Amino acid sequence: MTVxxxxxxxxxxxLNLGPQHxxxxxxxxxxxxxxxxxxxxxxxxxxxxxxxxxxxxxxxxFAQFMPNTARMDYLHALAFNHGWALVxxxxxxxxxxxxxxxxxxxxxELNRIASHLLWWAAFLLDLGGFxxxxxxxxxxxxxxxxxxxxxxxxxxxxxxxxxGVYNDIDEEFITGTRDFIKRLRGRMPRLYHDxxxxxxxxxxxxxDIGIISAEQCRRYGATGPVARGSGIxxxxxxNEPYSVYPEFDFDVPVFDEGDSMARYMxxxxxxxxxxxIIEQALDKLPDGPxxxxxPKVLKPEAGYYYSAVETARGSLGHRLVCDGGKNPYKLxxxxxxxxxxxxYGEVAEGMLLADALAFMGSLDLVIPEIDx
Amino acid sequence: MGEENVPxxxxxxxxxxxxxxxGRANSLWPMTFGLACCAIEMMCTGGSRYDISRFGAEVFRxxxxxxxxxxxxxxxNKKLELAVKxxxxxxxxxxxxxAMGNCAISGGPxxxxxxxxxxxxxxxxxxxxxxxxxxxxxxxxxxxxxxxxEEKITGKRRWPRVDPG
Amino acid sequence: xxxxxxxxxxxxxxxxxxxxxVHLEGEGDQExxxxxxxxLVTDFTKHGSHLDVLCRPDQVVPVAHIMDREGFFLEAIAxxxxxxxxxxxxxxxxNRLGGEHCRVxxxxxxxxxxxxxxxISAIFPAADWHERETFDFYGIHFQDHPNLIRILLPEDADFxxxxxxxxx
Numbered sequence: 001m002t003v004x005x006x007x008x009x010x011x012x013x014x015l016n017l018g019p020q021h022x023x024x025x026x027x028x029x030x031x032x033x034x035x036x037x038x039x040x041x042x043x044x045x046x047x048x049x050x051x052x053x054x055x056x057x058x059x060x061x062f063a064q065f066m067p068n069t070a071r072m073d074y075l076h077a078l079a080f081n082h083g084w085a086l087v088x089x090x091x092x093x094x095x096x097x098x099x100x101x102x103x104x105x106x107x108x109e110l111n112r113i114a115s116h117l118l119w120w121a122a123f124l125l126d127l128g129g130f131x132x133x134x135x136x137x138x139x140x141x142x143x144x145x146x147x148x149x150x151x152x153x154x155x156x157x158x159x160x161x162x163x164g165v166y167n168d169i170d171e172e173f174i175t176g177t178r179d180f181i182k183r184l185r186g187r188m189p190r191l192y193h194d195x196x197x198x199x200x201x202x203x204x205x206x207x208d209i210g211i212i213s214a215e216q217c218r219r220y221g222a223t224g225p226v227a228r229g230s231g232i233x234x235x236x237x238x239n240e241p242y243s244v245y246p247e248f249d250f251d252v253p254v255f256d257e258g259d260s261m262a263r264y265m266x267x268x269x270x271x272x273x274x275x276x277i278i279e280q281a282l283d284k285l286p287d288g289p290x291x292x293x294x295p296k297v298l299k300p301e302a303g304y305y306y307s308a309v310e311t312a313r314g315s316l317g318h319r320l321v322c323d324g325g326k327n328p329y330k331l332x333x334x335x336x337x338x339x340x341x342x343x344y345g346e347v348a349e350g351m352l353l354a355d356a357l358a359f360m361g362s363l364d365l366v367i368p369e370i371d372x
Numbered sequence: 373m374g375e376e377n378v379p380x381x382x383x384x385x386x387x388x389x390x391x392x393x394x395g396r397a398n399s400l401w402p403m404t405f406g407l408a409c410c411a412i413e414m415m416c417t418g419g420s421r422y423d424i425s426r427f428g429a430e431v432f433r434x435x436x437x438x439x440x441x442x443x444x445x446x447x448x449n450k451k452l453e454l455a456v457k458x459x460x461x462x463x464x465x466x467x468x469x470x471a472m473g474n475c476a477i478s479g480g481p482x483x484x485x486x487x488x489x490x491x492x493x494x495x496x497x498x499x500x501x502x503x504x505x506x507x508x509x510x511x512x513x514x515x516x517x518x519x520x521x522e523e524k525i526t527g528k529r530r531w532p533r534v535d536p537g
Numbered sequence: 538x539x540x541x542x543x544x545x546x547x548x549x550x551x552x553x554x555x556x557x558x559v560h561l562e563g564e565g566d567q568e569x570x571x572x573x574x575x576x577l578v579t580d581f582t583k584h585g586s587h588l589d590v591l592c593r594p595d596q597v598v599p600v601a602h603i604m605d606r607e608g609f610f611l612e613a614i615a616x617x618x619x620x621x622x623x624x625x626x627x628x629x630x631x632n633r634l635g636g637e638h639c640r641v642x643x644x645x646x647x648x649x650x651x652x653x654x655x656x657i658s659a660i661f662p663a664a665d666w667h668e669r670e671t672f673d674f675y676g677i678h679f680q681d682h683p684n685l686i687r688i689l690l691p692e693d694a695d696f697x698x699x700x701x702x703x704x705x
Contacts, residue, residue, distance in 0.1 A: 019455050022404050022434040026411070027452060047689040048452045049408055051482050052489055054674070055698055059486045067481060074409040090585060118412070137419035154416075155508055156409055218610045218634055221663035227634065234635045304642060306585030306630065319615050319628060332615035334630070339612075342666045368408050371689055451691045488698050488705040489690065 008035050015353075019048045025122060026367030030344075030360075032353070039356055042348040044341055050371040057331040062088050062162070062298045065328070070156035072335070073369040075115040078108045079311040081160040086242060087307035087318040088162050091300035099288040100164030101244045106281045107147060107159065109274040110177065113184070114143040115312040116267045123264075123361040124196065127205055135191050139184055146176050163292035174282055181275045188272070197268065206260035210347055210359030213258060220346075221339035224314025225270065226363060229263035231256040236310040248280045260362035267364070270312075299326050313337050313364055335369045390526070396440065396466065397522040399428040403439035405459070407446025410473035410508040414445050422511035427518050436462040441521065443514075444500075447475035447482060448491040460498045468525075470517050471500045474507045481507065540639040541578065541587045547603050548576050548588070551596055586630070586640040594645050594654045597629070601657040604631045604641065611657070612640075614667035616675040620701040623649045625677055629657075652677040674699040 017030040027048035033041040053072060057065045069084045070077035082104055089096060096104075121136035144154050150169050151159040159165055196202055217227045227234055235252040237245045253269035255262035305320040314336025321330040340363050348356045406414050417424045424430050433439040436459045448456055460469070471494045474480030479492030494500055501524060504517040523529040552575045574596070577589040592600055601611075612630040619626060629643040647654060656679040658664040668679045669688040676697040679685055687694065696703055 019452060020405060020434075020459060027407055047687075047691070048449055048455075049447060050449060050451070050489055050689040051408075051447055052487065052698070055486050055488070056482075056484060058699070058701075059484070071409060071481070074412060087585070090583065133415075134420045137416060138421070141416070141419070141421050154510065155412055218608075219662050221610050221612055221661075223634070232634050239635065240638055304584060304586075304589070304628070304644075306640065306642070308585075315612075317613060317630065319613060319630060321617050321628075330615070330617045332613060332628070334613035338666065339663055342663060346662070486704060488696070 009040060011035060012040050022126075025361075025365045028365065028367050028370075032356075034353070037352050039348050039351050039353065042345050042356065044344055046367075046371055048371070049368045051368065053333065053372045054331055057328050059327065061326050062300075062328060065331070066160070067156075067158045070153075070158055071368065072333070072372055073311060073313065073316075073337075073366050074155055075118055075366055076108075076111055076312045077155070077157045078104075078111040078159060079309055080316065081157060082108055082243070083307060083309040083311075083316050083318050085160045085162055086309060087305055087320050088298065088300070090307055091303070091305045091320060091322055092162070092294070092298055093300075094163045094294045095292050096164050097289050097292050098244070098286050099168075100290045100292070102281050102285050103165050103169055103290060104160060105244055105248075106169070106177070106278055106285075107150070107157075107165075109277050109281075110143050110147060111157075112274050112312050113271050114140050114147075116271050117143075119267060119312070119364045120192075120196075123364075124202075126357055126361040127202065129196075132196055135187075139180075139187070142180050142183070146173060146180065149173055149176075161291065161294075162298065163294040164290045166291065168290045174285075177278060177282060181279060184271075185275065192268070197264075203261070205354075206264060206358050206362065208257075209260045209355045210351070210362060211258045212343065212347055216343055216346065220343040222314070222343060223339065224311070224336050225263050225266040226314065226340045228252065228254050228266045230258040234315075236308050236315050240308060242307070242309065244281075245277075247284065248277045250276050250280075260359055263362045263364075267312075297326055299324060308334075311336060313366065313369070314340060333372055335372060337363075337365050337367075338370045341365060341370060393526045397525040400441045400468070400518065400521065401431045401433050401439045402429055403436055403442045403459070403463070404432045404434050405442055405444060407444075407448070407452075408475065410445035410475070413508040413511055414443060414472065414514065417511040417514045422515065424515065424518070427515065427522075429518055436460075437464065439463060440466070441468045441470060443470045443472050444476040444494045445472040445508075447480065448494060448497070450489050450491060453491050453497060456494075457497050468501045468521055469494065469498060470502045470504065470521060471495065472504045472506075472514060472517065473509055474505060476500075477503050477505060540633070540637040544603075544607060544639060544641060545576050545578065545588060547607065548590055548600065551592070551599055551603075552576060581640070586642040588639075588641045590641060590643045592643060592645050594647055597627075597643070597645055598655050598657060598660070600643055601629075601660045605660050608633065608636075609639075609641065610634055611661040611663045611667070614664060614671055616671040616677055616699070618649075618675060618699065618701045619646075620649075625649055625652045625675055627654055627671065627677060647677070653680060654678070655680045656682040658682060673697070676700070 012033050012035050015032045015034050019027040019029045029045040031043045053068050069080040117136040117140045121133040124132040151157045212230050214230045214232050217230050233254045250273045253266050300322045302322050302324045308315050308317045317334030319332040323329040471477050476494045479490050482490040483492050502517045502521045504513050574591050579589045581587050609631040612632045615628045617626040624646045626646050631641040673687045
């Protein structure tokens with residue numbers, strides 16, 4: 001609970017929450033100016049995992065960039081694949097067959113559940129509980145097994161191609177996914193909600209911590225569960241639909257309080273909604289090819305293109321500038337966590353250090369996505 | 373025979389040294405140094421399916437002063453290389469380094485002509501004992517890397533090598 | 538489209554001298570007319586944005602005021618290096634959080650040897666980090682920015698990597 005106190009700005013010291021820290025999710029450094037246990041100023045320092053993705057996009061062809069997309073946000077790599085495939089298909093006018101669209105949606109939503117499970121495990125690890133990590137990883141391994149059958153990788157998927165996906169799904173994947181959904185729905189009430197969500201220690205640690213107002217979200221460009229936890233009803237799958245999302249009936253969870261508990265509940269409900277989408281997609285799955293026609297050497301016509309997809313962390317945008325050649329002339333990746341983290345400095349002022357870490361965990365940061 | 377980072381002394385107790393090495397090899401305490409994607413596979417190895425604690429290594433210490441082995445899991449950057457070197461120097465002897473993943477071995481997918489920011493391999497900064505290839509390596513590969521390190525420390529391998537085919 | 542028309546009309550006040558509007562919609566290869574500045578309506582399904590605004594560098598701040606007034610948020614700022622024309626281009630992407638959907642792209646060009654653009658971080662705090670990143674990658678200087686230092690590269694780096702003539 002943030003207690004309003006009089007911060008003594010002349011009696012401060014600087015504490016370095018360094019790049020190597022068990023609770024920063026990757027290599028993030030935060031320079032904290034502290035007055036005792038209270039934070040006077042928090043300044044994130046980035047760049048410790050900057051891996052030159054935009055330069056590599058300019059120096060290679062369109063297809064050569066697909067493996068890079070998975071390494072940015074490795075927890076929801078299929079959504080990053082999807083975003084890149086969407087923008088190039090838009091620019092080059094490539095059609096995607098319907099079965100491929102359904103497979104894309106099923107695999108992206110499975111990956112979203114896996115990403116939220118890992119967020120949940122890491123968040124509770126930051127707050128000091130180790131057991132939820134073991135339960136969440138158990139479920140996550142089941143998802144990884146399913147996706148590995150179809151894509152070949154466990155973590156950094158390079159599954160989508162321009163025009164569809166490269167491998168079809170089989171009966172065993174479909175029955176395995178239905179069994180997994182039944183299993184997770186059975187485990188949710190006791191293991192996830194009774195043990196953790198209704199736990200008095202968790203409630204005391206994250207309720208009313210890190211309150212972000214809707215206006216702050218707009219001014220800093222925060223999207224995803226961070227915005228939906230502050231009352232903003234914005235989900236690209238509903239507001240700017242792409243692929244076959246208009247065919248499915250699902251809700252977008254929105255909570256108004258704006259504190260870490262609201263963001264926590266948004267993500268827990270999103271897992272249930274993803275399961276609904278997967279079930280509907282499996283029921284409606286059409287037959288047909290999984291790969292459309294695309295030219296061997298892609299040379300989209302010159303112009304400015306943008307596409308946005310909804311990842312587990314927010315709205316991912318690809319701003320592509322083409323000049324008619326076989327390499328992208330410029331690719332700007334609008335990463336959701338970059339904008340979500342930019343409001344950390346303003347909101348963490350006056351917080352206790354332990355609360356600031358709980359707040360950082362509730363923002364769901366993946367640092368290689370920020371640094372690209 | 374494996375090599376050890378133990379400073380030699382005038383008096384050697386052969387049986388005691390091999391007993392100490394057996395103890396060190398079977399209770400390696402890694403430092404939490406997950407930088408990028410390989411860190412997630414390291415966390416999966418610590419989970420209950422690929423249980424790293426069977427091999428004595430589940431106690432991930434955040435501080436370098438309390439750890440034996442640094443598992444470099446991820447890409448090292450020009451901005452980060454001083455911090456990595458400092459962490460290595462702060463670890464007390466005997467210490468070992470496992471380079472996990474292609475980025476830590478040689479820069480991985482980022483070793484390209486236009487590379488301006490990635491250090492091409494952890495062994496440009498300090499000596500590495502075990503290299504585990506993969507992008508990211510499977511948790512079983514990390515376990516094999518721990519077993520190889522144990523073999524390097526003690527000179528013997530406790531679990532039989534699986535013969536493919 | 539209602540929101541698109543509303544924004545087009547609001548922005549057209551800033552460009553009184555521009556030619557009559559051309560709609561780049563529908564099928565066929567339409568040539569983009571050469572223009573110094575002005576508002577262009579683009580095909581959303583092909584290009585991903587509803588409006589394409591080309592403005593002079595000194596008009597960036599008035600455009601940002603109009604977008605803020607209409608309730609948009611700044612999604613991203615990108616730089617582009619047009620080496621053959623010896624110009625840098627700065628792209629601003631604006632979007633709406635909920636309600637009727639409208640995406641606006643604002644572009645401005647500056648000479649390559651002296652790239653100076655006024656900052657919009659007083660209106661949108663999101664621009665703070667985005668402008669630092671554009672400065673880091675291209676060397677474009679944003680006037681009156683509160684803290685224009687490098688963000689992703691090491692502080693002592695002396696090159697701007699995404700320029701087209703840079704190769705390590």
